[in-house]
Amino acid sequence: MKELFRYVISDYYRYTGINGSAISIIKYLFFGRNHCFNYCFWLRFASRKNVLFPLALFMHKRLTVKYGIQIPRTTRIGYGFYIGHGIGIVINGGTTIGNNVNISQFLSIGSNKGTPAVIGDNVYIGPNVCIVEDVHIGNNVTIGAGAVVIKDIPENATVAGVPAKVLNYDMPERYIRHKYNLCQR
Incomplete structure (x- = not known):
């Protein structure tokens, strides 16, 4: 799970140029209005079994169709x-x-x-x-x-x-x- 968060943090850094905390990443996910980051976020969590896996599968599929x-x-x-x-x-x-x-x-x-x-x-x-x-x-x-x-x-x-x-x-x-x-x- 730690490695998965590192991937998400690296993606967040590429989009914003900021080393983000979990809170700043969640804010950006829901209020940043960047559908590309949202897709990357859910793709990362859908790629491995974790606590968010069922939700991540749903969101990845939804965003795949939407965009x-x-x-x-x-x-x-x-x-x-x-x-x-x-x-x-x-x-x-x-x-x-x-x-x-x-x-x-x-x-x-x-x-x-x-x-x-x-x-x-x-x-x-x-x-x-x-x-x-x-x-x-x-x-x-x-x-x-x-x-x-x-x-x-x-x-x-x-x-x-x-x-x-x-x-x-x-x-x-x-x-x-x-x-x-x-x-x-």
Whole structure:
């Protein structure tokens, strides 16, 4: 349960830039009017058995339908997950997502072969991106809007286009604000 709270605290930090207490997180959950954080909160609690598990399952399913965000409970997501504009997101349940990852609206991460993507740490994924099959996305990567990723992306790269190609290696993680440091408390 302690580890689960650490995930929630890391997500809260990514949204607000504040190391929050349980009370501040609950206030933000109910009065912050941020449906993306609410989705992350209930997804975290629905992903593991805990005292809130039945309620979390209900809320996760409700918010999935309401906002069109389909992130299965089986998706492995690191610390500091951030959904920029939560609508129209579909992620394969076997996907692995690293720490401090930003995702945007109309994202698809899928696989026909059963081996979906592995996404590194400090990755920004822009709107309308498709990530197809078992690609590996390195750390500190920016994927531009509308990109179709069908091949591995090296670390520290900025990519865009159809199919996605490396544009440069200049400041690739510039869109990752409020990075959660794993040593943070």
